Structure formats: C-alpha cells, structure tokens
Amino acid sequence: xxxxxxxxxxxxxxxxxxxxxxxxxxxxxxxxxxxxxxxxxxxxxxxxxxxxxxxxxxxxxxxxxxxxxxxxxxxxxxxxxxxxxxxxxxxxxxxxxxxxxxxxxxxxxxxxxxxxxxxxxxxxxxxxxxxxxxxxxxxxxxxxxxxxxxxxxxxxxxxxxxxxxxxxxxxxxxxxxxxxxxxxxxxxxxxxxxxxxxxxxxxxxxxxxxxxxxxxxxxxxxxxxxxxxxxxx
Amino acid sequence: xxxxxxxxxxxxxxxxxxxxxxxxxxxxxxxxxxxxxxxxxxxxxxxxxxxxxxxxxxxxxxxxxxxxxxxxxxxxxxxxxxxxxxxxxxxxxxxxxxxxxxxxxxxxxxxxxxxxxxxxxxxxxxxxxxxxxxxxxxxxxxxxxxxxxxxxxxxxxxxxxxxxxxxxxxxxxxxxxxxxxxxxxxxxxxxxxxxxxxxxxxxxxxxxxxxxxxxxxxxxxxxxxxxxxxxxxxxxxxxxxxxxxxxxxxxxxxxxxxxxxxxxxxxxxxxxxxxxxxxxxxxxxxxxxxxxxxxxxxxxxxxxxxxxxxxxxxxxxxxxxxxxxxxxxxxxxxxxxxxxxxxxxxxxxxxxxxxxxxxxxxxxxxxxxxxxxxxxxxxxxxxxxxxxxxxxxxxxxxxxxxxxxxxxxxxxxxxxxxxxx
Numbered sequence: 001x002x003x004x005x006x007x008x009x010x011x012x013x014x015x016x017x018x019x020x021x022x023x024x025x026x027x028x029x030x031x032x033x034x035x036x037x038x039x040x041x042x043x044x045x046x047x048x049x050x051x052x053x054x055x056x057x058x059x060x061x062x063x064x065x066x067x068x069x070x071x072x073x074x075x076x077x078x079x080x081x082x083x084x085x086x087x088x089x090x091x092x093x094x095x096x097x098x099x100x101x102x103x104x105x106x107x108x109x110x111x112x113x114x115x116x117x118x119x120x121x122x123x124x125x126x127x128x129x130x131x132x133x134x135x136x137x138x139x140x141x142x143x144x145x146x147x148x149x150x151x152x153x154x155x156x157x158x159x160x161x162x163x164x165x166x167x168x169x170x171x172x173x174x175x176x177x178x179x180x181x182x183x184x185x186x187x188x189x190x191x192x193x194x195x196x197x198x199x200x201x202x203x204x205x206x207x208x209x210x211x212x213x214x215x216x217x218x219x220x221x222x223x224x225x226x227x228x229x230x231x232x233x
Numbered sequence: 234x235x236x237x238x239x240x241x242x243x244x245x246x247x248x249x250x251x252x253x254x255x256x257x258x259x260x261x262x263x264x265x266x267x268x269x270x271x272x273x274x275x276x277x278x279x280x281x282x283x284x285x286x287x288x289x290x291x292x293x294x295x296x297x298x299x300x301x302x303x304x305x306x307x308x309x310x311x312x313x314x315x316x317x318x319x320x321x322x323x324x325x326x327x328x329x330x331x332x333x334x335x336x337x338x339x340x341x342x343x344x345x346x347x348x349x350x351x352x353x354x355x356x357x358x359x360x361x362x363x364x365x366x367x368x369x370x371x372x373x374x375x376x377x378x379x380x381x382x383x384x385x386x387x388x389x390x391x392x393x394x395x396x397x398x399x400x401x402x403x404x405x406x407x408x409x410x411x412x413x414x415x416x417x418x419x420x421x422x423x424x425x426x427x428x429x430x431x432x433x434x435x436x437x438x439x440x441x442x443x444x445x446x447x448x449x450x451x452x453x454x455x456x457x458x459x460x461x462x463x464x465x466x467x468x469x470x471x472x473x474x475x476x477x478x479x480x481x482x483x484x485x486x487x488x489x490x491x492x493x494x495x496x497x498x499x500x501x502x503x504x505x506x507x508x509x510x511x512x513x514x515x516x517x518x519x520x521x522x523x524x525x526x527x528x529x530x531x532x533x534x535x536x537x538x539x540x541x542x543x544x545x546x547x548x549x550x551x552x553x554x555x556x557x558x559x560x561x562x563x564x565x566x567x568x569x570x571x572x573x574x575x576x577x578x579x580x581x582x583x584x585x586x587x588x589x590x591x592x593x594x595x596x597x598x599x600x601x602x603x604x605x606x607x608x609x610x611x612x613x614x615x616x617x618x619x620x621x622x623x624x625x626x627x628x629x630x631x632x633x634x635x636x637x638x639x640x641x642x643x644x645x646x647x648x649x650x651x652x653x654x
Contacts, residue, residue, distance in 0.1 A: 055564060055647050076568045083566020094561045094651065098260065108565040110249055113242050155565070 001064075002162060002194060003029040003052065008061035010047050010217075021047040022058065023217035029196065031162075034189045036208035036225075037198045044217040046167070049198045053086050053165045054078045066162055083112050087156025087164045091171035093148045095140040095155075101127060102136045105154045115159055126154040130184060146177035153184065157193075164188065166197040170204055182207045202232070246571060247578070254579035257551070258586065268547040269587030271540025272630065276591025276623045278533045280615050281598035283526060283622075288603065288613025290522040295612075297515050301379060302478040304511045305342075305485055307471040307492070312503030323466060325505050331495050332471055338491045341484035343476045346374040349459050349469035353424045355452060357410035365406065365450045367423060369459025369469070375434075377474045385417040385432025392431075393455040400428040401453040403436045409450055423452060424462070481512040530622075537626055540587065541634035548580050548638035552645075559642050560650025573643035580635020581628050588627030592620060 010022040022044050029035055039045040050056035051063060054070055057078075063070045070081060082088075087108075095104050105123040109115035115122065127133055130150040140148055149169060156164055166185070170178035186207060189195055197208060205211050211228040213221040223231065258265045309325045312318060317325065329347060336345055348370055355365040372388055375381050382401065392399050400423065402416065412419055416430050434453060460467065475484035485508050492506055552559070559572055595615060603613040 050648055053564070076570070079563065079566050079568040081566075082564060088564050090651070094557070094564075096558065096561075098256070107562070111562075111565065111567045111571055113239070116242065116245055159566075 001028050002031045002033075002066060003027065004062075004064040005051075006062045006064075008048075008051060008058045008063065010044075010051065010056070011059045020217050022051070025061070025217070025219055027212070027219065027222075029194070032189070032192050032194055034185070034195045034207075034209045035197070035212060036205035036210070037196065037212045037214065038200060038202070038205050039214035040200060043214040045198050045200075045214050047217075048214065049165060049167055049196070052163070052196060053088060054081045079111075083108055084114075084159055085162040087153075087159065087161035089149070089152050089156050089164065089166040089169045091168040093140070093145075093152045093172070095148055095151060097140055100137050100139050101132065101143070101151045101154075104140070104151055105158050107155060108159050112159060119158075122158055123154070126158040127151070129157060129188075130154045144177075145173050146180055149173065149177075149181055150184065153181075153188075157188070162194060164193055164195045166195065168199055169197060170199070170201070178204065246574060250571075250575045250578040251582065253575055254582045257579055258583060264547065265583060265586065266590075268543055269540070269583055269590060271543040272537060272584055272587025272627055273540075273591040273594060275533065275537035275540045276588050276627060277594035277598060278536065279530050279626070280592055280595030280619050280623055281602065282529045282533055283619040284595065284599040284613045284615045285602050285610055286522060286526045286529065287616050287619075288610045290519070290526075291612040292609045293518060293522075294515065297511065297518070300511065301377070301474070302512050302515050303475045303481055304377065305473040305475060305481060305488065306507075306509045306511075307473060307488060308507050308509075309468070309470075309505065310507040312505055315501075315503040317498075317503065317505045320505070322468075326466065326468060327471070327506070329460070329469075331492065334495075335471075335473075335488065335491055339473075339484060339487035341475050341480040341487055342473045344373040344376040344474040345471060346371040346377050346473075347456050347469055347471045348374065349456065349463065349467065351459075351463065355406070355410070355421055355423050355450075357412060357419070357421045360410040362406075362409055362448070362450055364448060365423075365452055366448075367452050367454060367459070369456040370453050371456050373474075374453070374472075377472050378437075380435040380437065382432045382434055384415060385430070387432060388453075388455050393457050396455060396457040396461045398426055398428045398458060399431045399455065401432045401434045402430055403434050403449070403451045405436060405449045406452055407433065421452075423454070426462070428452075428454065475510070475512075478512045478515075481510040485510045485513075534626060537630050541584075541630040544580055544583055544587075544631060545634040545638060547583070548576060548635055549641070551579070552576065552638050552642045555642075556645065556650045556653040559645050560647045560653065563645070563647035564651065569643040572645075573639045576639035576642045577632065577635045580639065581631035584627040584631030584635075585624060588623050591627075592623055595623075 005025055005027040008022050008025040009020070012019045012021055025048060037045045037048060047056065051058055057071060065081065065085065070078065073081065096107065102123055105126055106119050109119035109122060124136070127136055130153050132147060132150050132154065135143060135147060143151065170181055173181060182204065185195055199205050206225055206229060209225055211223060211225050212219055221228065309327050311320060311325050332345060332347055336342060348368060350366055350368040352364055353367045354361060354363045371393065375387060388399065391397070400421070407416055410421060417432060419430050420427050421430060436449065473484065473488060475481040489504060489508050493504065496505060498505060562572060592615070599613050599615055602610050
C-alpha cells in the first residue's frame with residue numbers, strides 16, 4: 001500500500017479553544033490511484049492534504065508512506081520526503097517570478113543530492129511531459145494561467161514523485177483551461193502516476209477514480225467515482 | 234564518486250546560495266547599497282585609521298633606521314642605590330682604559346668608539362663660526378655612525394696615539410668657512426690651535442627627530458687630541474655597534490658585564506653606567522604603535538555593530554517579503570538548514586559588499602591623509618592584513634547579525650508561509 005493513515009487526529013489550538021481539524025481518519029491509497037478529496041471549507045480536507053504532503057504532522061495517529069513511518073521523522077527527513085516522493089500543485093501556482101520556466105521546474109532538484117547532477121535534462125523532460133517545450137525560457141508573467149499551472153505540474157513531476165498532490169489545481173482557471181489541466185492529469189494517471197486532488201467542485205472531482213468526502217474532520221464517504229455520482233443524484 | 238557527492242553537494246549548495254544572494258542583491262541595488270552604508274563607514278574609518286598609523290610608524294622607523302638601529306650608547310651614570318649613590322663624578326666617570334679590551338670580550342659588538350664632544354669657535358681667515366660641534370673620535374666612529382670619509386683620508390693610528398692636530402670637516406663647515414672644494418692640506422683654527430684638514434666626512438643625514446645640532450657644523454678630531462684639549466678628567470662616552478640590530482640586546486648585556494668587571498663593581502651593587510640600545514627604543518615604539526593601532530581600530534570597529542544592526546533590519550524585511558518563496562522552497566524539499574544558509578550567505582555577501590565599498594572609501598581617505606603637509610603621513614597606506622581584517626570583520630558582522638533573520642526564515646512553518654499574503 002502506498003499510503004496508510006491510522007487514526008489520524010489533528011488538533012489546533014486557537015487561544016484557549018481547541019479545534020479538531022481531523023478526528024480519527026483512517027485511509028489507504030494504493031499505487032496509481034486517482035483520488036479526489038472533497039468537502040466544504042473547514043471540513044478538514046486541507047489539513048488532510050498537508051499531512052499527506054508531509055508539510056504538517058498529526059497530533060496523534062500514524063502515517064506510513066511507501067512503508068516508511070513519516071510520523072517519527074525529523075524536519076530534515078520530512079523535507080527529503082517532500083523533495084523526492086511528493087510533488088505539489090497549488091491553486092495559485094506559486095512560481096518564482098524572476099525565474100524562467102526551466103529554472104522554476106529545476107527548483108526541487110537543486111535541493112536534491114541525487115537530482116542536482118543532470119537536473120536540466122530532467123527538467124526539460126518534465127516540461128515536455130506537460131507540453132510546454134516551446135515556453136522553456138519564458139518567465140511566469142509571460143505565460144497564461146494554464147501555462148503557469150503546467151509549469152507548476154512539471155515542477156511537481158520533475159523528481160518522479162510517488163504522489164502528485166494537487167490543492168484546488170483549477171481554482172484560478174477558467175473552465176476551458178481547467179478541462180485542459182484535468183486532461184493532463186488524466187494522461188499522467190494513465191501513465192502510472194498516483195494523483196491526490198483536493199477540490200470542492202464536483203465537476204472537477206468526477207475526473208478522479210475515487211472520491212473521498214469529508215465533513216467535520218471525518219471521512220463521510222469513500223466511493224468509486226461512478227458510485228459517488230449515483231448516490232449524490 | 235558517491236563518497237564525494239555529500240561534500241560536493243554542500244559546496245554546490247553554498248555556491249547556489251551565493252548565486253541566489255547575488256541576484257537578490259542585484260534586484261534590490263539601491264536598497265542594498267543604502268543598507269550597507271553603516272558597514273561602509275565603519276570599514277572606511279577602520280582602514281583609514283590603520284593606514285594613517287601604519288604611515289606614521291613607517292616614517293618614524295625609517296628615521297630610526299638612518300640613525301642606526303644597531304647603535305648602543307654607553308654613558309657613566311650615578312646609580313640610585315648602593316655605595317656609589319653618593320659617589321663624586323670623578324669616581325663615576327669613564328677612564329679610557331676601561332674600553333681597551335671591550336671588543337675582545339664582547340662577541341656581539343662589532344665596532345666601538347670613544348666619543349667626546351664640545352663646542353668651540355672655528356675660523357679660517359676672515360670666515361669664522363662661534364658654535365661648531367667639535368667631536369673627538371676613534372676610527373671605528375665611521376662604521377658606528379655609518380658616515381665615511383668622502384675625500385682625503387680617515388685618521389690613522391699615529392694621529393690618535395700622538396694626539397696630532399688634524400681634523401675632518403663636513404660640507405657645511407667647508408661652505409661656512411669658504412674652504413676649497415678639495416680642502417685637504419688647508420688649515421683651520423679650532424679655539425686657539427691650528428689644525429690640518431686631512432679629509433671631508435659625509436654630513437649627518439637630515440632628520441627632524443634626531444637633529445639636535447641645529448647648524449650642522451661639525452669638525453672631527455682624533456679622540457686623544459680632544460682629551461688633551463679637555464684635560465684627563467673630562468667627561469666622555471662610548472658608542473658601540475652590535476653586529477646586527479637583532480643581537481643588540483646581547484651586545485648590551487655583554488658590555489654591561491664587561492664594564493662591571495673592569496670598573497670593579499661587586500655583585501649586587503648597582504651599575505655606575507648606563508648602556509642604552511637604540512633597538513630597544515625601536516621595539517618600545519613598535520609596541521606602542523601596535524597598541525595604539527589596535528585600540529583605535531577597536532574603537533572604530535564599534536561602528537560596525539551599528540552597520541550590523543542595519544543589515545539585520547533589512548534581512549528581517551527580506552525574510553518577511555519573501556515568506557511565500559520560503560514556503561514554496563520548503564514545500565519542494567529545502568531543508569531548514571538550506572534556507573538558513575541562503576539567508577546567511579545573503580547577509581554575509583551584503584556585508585562584504587559594504588566592506589569592499591568601505592575599503593574603496595578608506596583608500597580615498599588614506600590618499601587624502603597622505604596629502605596633508607607636515608603630518609608625517611606621506612607613507613600612509615592600507616596594509617594587506619587590514620584588507621583581510623576588513624573582509625573578516627564584515628563577514629563576521631554578516632554572520633552574527635544575519636543569524637537571527639536566517640533562523641527566523643529557517644523556522645517558518647511551510648503551511649503558514651504559503652498562506653502568507
């Protein structure tokens with residue numbers, strides 16, 4: 001199993017108040033799954049995403065990624081996991097404005113002992129995968145929204161991660177461009193990539209194979225996309 | 234290859250941080266330069282102070298050099314304690330025979346001359362001068378004082394042994410008395426006695442520090458001739474030269490030991506003479522100069538702290554401006570140490586930039602200082618070690634004051650950082 005979450009709880013302290021963002025989540029995700037996590041804001045989907053991406057640690061519970069227990073790791077070890085095993089795609093792209101597309105895609109590799117040598121070839125290959133080979137030297141402000149998100153996806157893929165984690169990847173895009181990006185995700189998935197996508201839009205989520213719905217820090221349904229569609233009608 | 238990769242990666246990370254820092258500084262050119270003003274002023278003043286003191290030291294030491302740093306003066310002196318405390322001058326004074334075997338017993342001493350000097354009117358025909366320095370010397374005097382005979386001959390053994398009325402003059406006396414260019418064979422009057430000029434001696438080198446003889450008119454006569462003129466109980470001193478300036482302390486000790494023996498001073502009794510090595514003054518001067526340089530540099534270096542606070546301030550601004558960037562870098566796998574390194578390198582680079590600008594300003598200041606007339610700073614220049622020190626200081630200030638912002642950046646939570654507006 002690629003991902004195994006056991007009884008994950010996350011409690012935030014805001015002043016004296018304690019907020020249960022996640023409340024006993026158990027979840028298993030296998031290789032080459034395409035999962036959408038849905039829920040309204042405050043449902044805990046972003047917190048779950050942060051924990052899956054090793055950006056945050058649960059208050060209690062265990063998280064195994066590829067058989068390794070991440071909950072026992074140091075900050076530096078988690079950084080290495082993020083660097084080598086996880087690719088992030090954000091709603092607002094998060095590209096470096098003063099770097100061209102190639103440099104942006106190379107960014108994860110400059111922090112990688114293995115990837116540093118030969119990073120240019122790997123970056124060019126990743127850019128080719130997202131179909132932006134003719135925009136390699138362009139800076140973010142010279143690219144359209146869809147192109148920016150493609151660069152961000154290339155950056156997420158460049159280190160050959162185990163999981164592609166996308167947080168509202170189409171949130172800042174118009175519907176045509178969104179379809180384009182979701183088409184790219186579909187292609188990546190067919191090529192064997194595991195994708196976990198957080199979204200609140202049902203239209204976006206139905207592109208996934210499996211849909212997990214959350215409410216109040218708990219998983220309320222976890223179904224294949226076709227079943228989920230039938231039930232929600 | 235794999236063994237090499239870990240240290241290589243560190244180097245790569247460092248170079249990468251440097252490139253990144255350079256582009257960051259370049260992107261904020263005006264801000265960066267303004268930020269470093271404190272460092273620039275600090276480094277400029279430190280280097281200018283060091284340069285000025287270096288110049289002063291060089292000019293004073295050069296003066297010592299022409300005066301002769303291997304010279305040792307030997308004078309009779311009544312001690313502060315012991316049985317000779319109340320002795321009369323006739324007991325304390327030197328006798329010529331005290332020095333007869335000194336050279337044979339003092340291996341570090343290369344030359345020795347007994348010297349006595351007095352002032353007499355000197356005349357040649359209608360020309361005369363009332364205040365001429367008459368110096369009784371032995372042949373070694375030329376070696377000790379490093380002033381050779383440029384015309385004619387030095388005194389011979391016979392001149393001295395028989396106390397003959399012969400003399401050497403310097404150029405100033407030649408001019409003053411209207412002597413011929415080759416004045417050997419001409420006779421001049423010293424006091425009431427007629428002296429034959431046998432040669433011309435080099436003039437004392439011009440020196441503002443040791444120029445005690447204002448007129449510079451000097452006539453040299455054999456030591457014994459001078460003793461005859463002054464009487465057997467007259468005062469005289471001796472000047473020795475050590476083989477090198479480095480052994481002058483040994484030479485001093487040997488002379489003191491020898492003189493105590495020939496003057497019959499018992500163990501425990503105080504010396505009835507003084508032996509002063511010029512080298513000792515040189516060393517004392519060097520020490521004082523070094524201390525002053527360090528103190529002055531230290532005081533001015535405090536201004537670097539002010540500069541450092543400026544750097545810290547701008548680095549904190551930079552960290553907060555680039556919070557999202559830091560968040561993203563962390564998300565894609567930058568370790569806290571890599572983020573910290575990036576900001577530290579940037580702070581150090583800013584400070585070194587300030588150091589370089591400060592050195593340039595310091596050079597301008599130094600050139601201006603060297604141009605001040607009569608300030609003895611003509612030789613002012615920034616020594617190599619001060620350049621190294623300036624960069625060392627700057628880098629250290631960058632490290633110290635960059636540490637807090639860098640740690641702040643390294644500790645940022647990636648989720649919060651990515652959410653930062």
